[in-house]
Amino acid sequence: MIPAAHVLAVDLGGTGSRAALEPLDAAFGSRRRVLEGGRVAVASAGSTVLDVAASLIAAARAEWPDVAIAAVGVGATGLASLVADPDAALARLADVAGAPPASVVLAVDALTAHLGALGGRPGAVVAVGTGAIALGTDLDAVWRRVGGWGHLWDDRGSGVWIGIEALKAAIRTHDGVTTEAAALLRAAERRFGPAPSWPGELLTRADRAGVIAGFAPEVAALGADGDAAASAIMRTAGCEVAATLVAALDPGLPRLASWTGGVFGAGGEYSAAFEAEFARLAPDAELQPPQGTPLDGAVHLARLAAGGALHAAHPPFLWR
Structure with a gap:
């Protein structure tokens, strides 16, 4: 047979x-x-x-x-x-x-x-996981990429971006510059150890982007519980992803867009900010849930x- x-x-x-x-x-x-x-x-x-x-x-x-x-x-x-x-x-x-x-x-x-x-339909999609990248294409003549340049200078609104922003806020509170991120500092130290150990523990890892992105669900959970610093990070992340997606809507494409990726599982303020910012930036475009x-x-x-x-x-x- x-x-x-x-x-x-x-x-x-x-x-x-x-x-x-x-x-x-x-x-x-x-x-x-x-x-x-x-x-x-x-x-x-x-x-x-x-x-x-x-x-x-x-x-x-x-x-x-x-x-x-x-x-x-x-x-x-x-x-x-x-x-x-x-x-x-x-x-x-x-x-x-x-x-x-x-x-x-x-x-x-x-x-x-x-x-x-x-x-397979033409339009633009943003994918948000560890990193963030958008592609606008008709699978033929139009191929427009936005984002996806890596966590050192891009991946706006992604899991690693959220994790890095949370660690930056936590470090400011650890150093006494602010008092706003005490909850993020406690959560980060539970996950990664004492703050002074973070450079040695994280910067030396080849998989640091994935490891840091793994902190994003905790940031989202803190935001959902009302922590102001975490909420601000999640809202900004949603807006950044919306801007990336709108930039991928090439003039040669239908005004159709969607999204995908694990970070959207955070829902709440992240998704609300994403949808609101997309509607503000591209009021003539249709945003569809992913198939x-x-x-x-x-x-x-x-x-x-x-x-x-x-x-x-x-x-x-x-x-x-």
């Missing part, structure tokens, strides 16, 4: 990664099998994104050895700026997957987020590759 063809999708981020396997001829999302993987780190030697992808694909092949892979779709953080040779990366991942090289597709995480949220997740978008990407619907690469967003 010839095994049924499947597609394999991989979603890689700073706080974790996942692989999804689906039959090619099944309804989207049905009979899906999922594996969890590690998070992407960035150090002096570069990003570990390809190592994490290869490891997760190898784990999927080991878990489901008898499955025929028709296509692989990979959405990865930091791909546009931290992977030197995407073509070599494609060959490596195809070899690990045992899939035809021509049917392996590598995309920035903003593209798989876009496919998941809008289901699916970035992992759904990676599955969508793999299905497009399997069906021959992707006719050309679009570096630095899509390689095949």
Whole structure:
């Protein structure tokens, strides 16, 4: 019996990664099998994104050895700026997957987020997890990226941005400059240890972005409980993300937008500020709830590759 063809999708981020396997001829999302993987780190030697992808694909092949892979779709953080040779990366991942090289597709995480949220329709999507990036595209002629430059100077409104802003406020209170962030200081010291140890504990870690982003849910919880400093951070974060999304609404696109990413799970003041600021900045645009997740978008990407619907690469967003 010839095994049924499947597609394999991989979603890689700073706080974790996942692989999804689906039959090619099944309804989207049905009979899906999922594996969890590690998070992407960035150090002096570069990003570990390809190592994490290869490891997760190898784990999927080991878990489901008898499955025929028709296509692989990979959405990865930091791909546009931290992977030197995407073509070599494609060959490596195809070899690990045992899939035809021509049917392996590598995309920035903003593209798989876009496919998941809008289901392939043109418009703009902002993805907010560890980092934050927006993409406005019609998957053809228009490709507009906003944000995603990394936590040292960008990722406005993201998990790592919220964590950094909270630590900055906590340090000011620790140093006696203000008294406003006492609750944030206590929470940060519970998570990361005494404040004087933070530079040694955090700055030296290759996965510091993901680690610091892990503090964002506690900041959101403090804000929801009425802490003024945490509330201000969450409101500002929501406004920053809205501005990033509006900037991705290229004039060549329909005025349609959506969002995705774990930080939106904070809800409350973050989501309220995001929606209000988006409406203020783009009153003529339609903001729709996401149809699916970035992992759904990676599955969508793999299905497009399997069906021959992707006719050309679009570096630095899509390689095949």
